[in-house]
Amino acid sequence: MSWVEKFPGLSRLDPDLRRRLDRDGKVLKVPEGKVIFGPGSTADNLLLLISGTVRVQHLSDSGRQIVLYRINAGESCVMTTACLMAHDAYSAEGITESEIEAVAIPRATFDDLVARSPDFRSFVFEAYSRRIADLFLVIEEVAFQRIDIRLAQKLLDLAGQGDLVRATHQQLAGELGTAREVVSRQLQEFRRRDWITLSRGEIALSNVAAIRALAEA
Amino acid sequence: MSWVEKFPGLSRLDPDLRRRLDRDGKVLKVPEGKVIFGPGSTADNLLLLISGTVRVQHLSDSGRQIVLYRINAGESCVMTTACLMAHDAYSAEGITESEIEAVAIPRATFDDLVARSPDFRSFVFEAYSRRIADLFLVIEEVAFQRIDIRLAQKLLDLAGQGDLVRATHQQLAGELGTAREVVSRQLQEFRRRDWITLSRGEIALSNVAAIRALAEA
DNA sequence: CGCGGTCTGTGACCTTGTCACCAAAGTCTG
């Protein structure tokens, strides 16, 4: 089975074009914790993520950090391609959060497919619009949302189905674009209310309902 | 002379395609202060701005506001097209800051040109990348930059070549995504240092060098 | 002129970010 099947947006492509993708795309594996693009590295390929996740974040001069969005399996990395194309001072970087499998599509193939396939065009433009919506959300949150609410949302997000979050306070601060001390203090406050229990490197959610109520306030 | 000449990115298009643009694109004028797209209005055309500027901003539930970017003459409005395509909860709006002249390109024509012209593709993707870079910048500023520095930058920006800014404190707050009181207080501080003089609805910059020094700190 | 709306100034208070420093928990090494 070809990797093309893994991408819902590509499944309706013409068989001809799917073979083209299959032929020109190079599958590669990257271990966890690698910077796959960032300032200085000109991305010449479109990356499609088969498995794993990539965290896209921004580092400020002052050493603070904020997570902009994540690329999940089945998604693509269009932003970086386009962004590096025209603009130099682009200081976001993508880091693998687990081992990933990805396909690199050469620029020429990408361009050709955009020209020939309406479905591929939809795929690309939808990928863009999702990312842009993510960025709008980040702006809204950073500019207008209280930090306790954002932290509650992030804890629920990172806990997923379970009720355990494996992350240091520093990492949570990086997710939210704030300082470590702020996260520590908010977590203390949550603990004081018996919503969570804290231990080194992990946070157990003991009252998910209360956390959710705050997150949705 | 056709409006197509006004767009540097389109000037190298094949004569055939330029005629196509000329024929299908509808030129329209919109007066100042109109909402040309926003929540609820599905943009079915690609807008190209011949003259004037459009301010794209985001309104929060709490009534605060932030300016995301501006569309200037010769630029296009790709983001909104793509964004509305896939995502509903998109709460940015575009407002004309002066009377504008624009060309509306129907979706079908847009799609066809993307398919047929590499130059048009570059035009579109470059427009995207510029906007995305703008959004990255906004995030960086909102998350990590001090408000006095951002205000200094904005004053210089709005003053242009001259040394007079026509804007209320409320409008400046909207530009920066902060509260009116914060702007008022910072302006008082600038005045105390004899960098500016204040009067109702306008700010005269009397020490541009000092303001620039702060802006570049 | 008086009146209502808009714009600006300001104090009090709360939240968030910064700085400094310490303590506890892990890790490494001899």
Place this chain on the structure above:
DNA sequence: CAGACTTTGGTGACAAGGTCACAGACCGCG
């Protein structure tokens, strides 16, 4: 295992920024 070092977390003091409440200044208009 002891001791040194690193990472993580806790906390107080203070600065910066956001919220609330309210007052006074300015503007256009009848």
